[in-house]
Amino acid sequence: DMNRQERQVILVTGASSGIGEATARRLAAEGHHVVLTARRTDRLDAIVGDLQGAGHSAEGRALDVTDRAAFRALVDSVIERRGRLDVLVANAGVMLLSRLDALLVDEWDRMLDVNVRGLYNGIAAVLPHFQEQGTGHVVSIASIGAHEVVPTSAIYSATKFAAWALTEGLRQESDPGIRATTISPGVTESELADHITDPHAAKVMVDYRAAAIPADAIARAVSFAVSQPADVDVNEIIVRPAAQR
Numbered sequence: 723d724m725n726r727q728e729r730q731v732i733l734v735t736g737a738s739s740g741i742g743e744a745t746a747r748r749l750a751a752e753g754h755h756v757v758l759t760a761r762r763t764d765r766l767d768a769i770v771g772d773l774q775g776a777g778h779s780a781e782g783r784a785l786d787v788t789d790r791a792a793f794r795a796l797v798d799s800v801i802e803r804r805g806r807l808d809v810l811v812a813n814a815g816v817m818l819l820s821r822l823d824a825l826l827v828d829e830w831d832r833m834l835d836v837n838v839r840g841l842y843n844g845i846a847a848v849l850p851h852f853q854e855q856g857t858g859h860v861v862s863i864a865s866i867g868a869h870e871v872v873p874t875s876a877i878y879s880a881t882k883f884a885a886w887a888l889t890e891g892l893r894q895e896s897d898p899g900i901r902a903t904t905i906s907p908g909v910t911e912s913e914l915a916d917h918i919t920d921p922h923a924a925k926v927m928v929d930y931r932a933a934a935i936p937a938d939a940i941a942r943a944v945s946f947a948v949s950q951p952a953d954v955d956v957n958e959i960i961v962r963p964a965a966q967r
């Protein structure tokens with residue numbers, strides 16, 4: 723199958739750690755050209771150094787996904803230099819869990835900005851190019867939290883329900899050449915929970931995270947979705963630890 727072997731140009735957001743890093747490493751090793759983006763460029767430089775050292779095709783670029791103009795400019799520059807962009811892996815996200823009555827409203831705003839605005843900024847940046855190319859693929863990293871709400875996850879889950887809706891809406895509205903995939907991970911090894919400030923939520927996470935699976939388990943799902951022939955659109959994959967209830 724020729725489509726499966728084709729080298730694609732793939733932009734990954736939040737590629738400096740966790741699932742984004744594992745996805746960038748896997749897709750580069752599979753022969754794609756990967757543009758790794760995040761705010762921590764020192765991390766990106768180290769990962770890109772590894773990948774290039776192994777003979778893979780990768781580059782690192784600074785990007786805060788909440789900056790819509792920067793997102794657009796970066797996508798434009800990739801297309802100018804590489805001639806096209808095939809896939810956006812919209813992975814950047816934050817999970818600042820807390821009960822609503824803790825009223826950590828600034829953290830609510832932060833989650834909305836990164837997880838929702840960051841995703842639709844990406845869609846706005848790539849969609850005109852995808853329409854011009856007649857092809858393109860957005861892979862959104864949502865969460866089990868896109869399907870269920872637990873105490874402390876109300877706002878996080880709201881942002882992930884939104885990510886699910888945005889990706890599904892893109893699928894419904896797009897020409898057949900443009901594909902949309904939501905990947906919903908369960909608990910996965912990463913730095914995601916390290917940023918929780920609420921002591922109650924942080925404590926709950928300690929037990930919860932014991933079952934975590936490696937980030938490459940999610941990267942394999944992304945790889946599966948982007949390696950399908952052009953007439954196949956994988957709409958959603960849920961991947962959770964076998965031990966997660």
Ligand code: NDP
Binds near residue numbers: 739740761785910
């Ligand atoms: P990490 O914290 O390890 O990675 C998050 C990534 O997002 C980092 O690379 C970080 O890079 C980036 N990021 C955060 N804010 C911004 C921003 N404003 N602009 C650009 N990049 C940003 O966690 P994960 O790998 O776990 O998270 C990846 C995705 O997976 C998230 O969307 C998360 O919600 C989702 N997920 C994770 C699960 C898990 O158990 N780990 C379960 C379900 C979903 P930098 O700080 O350098 O900008």
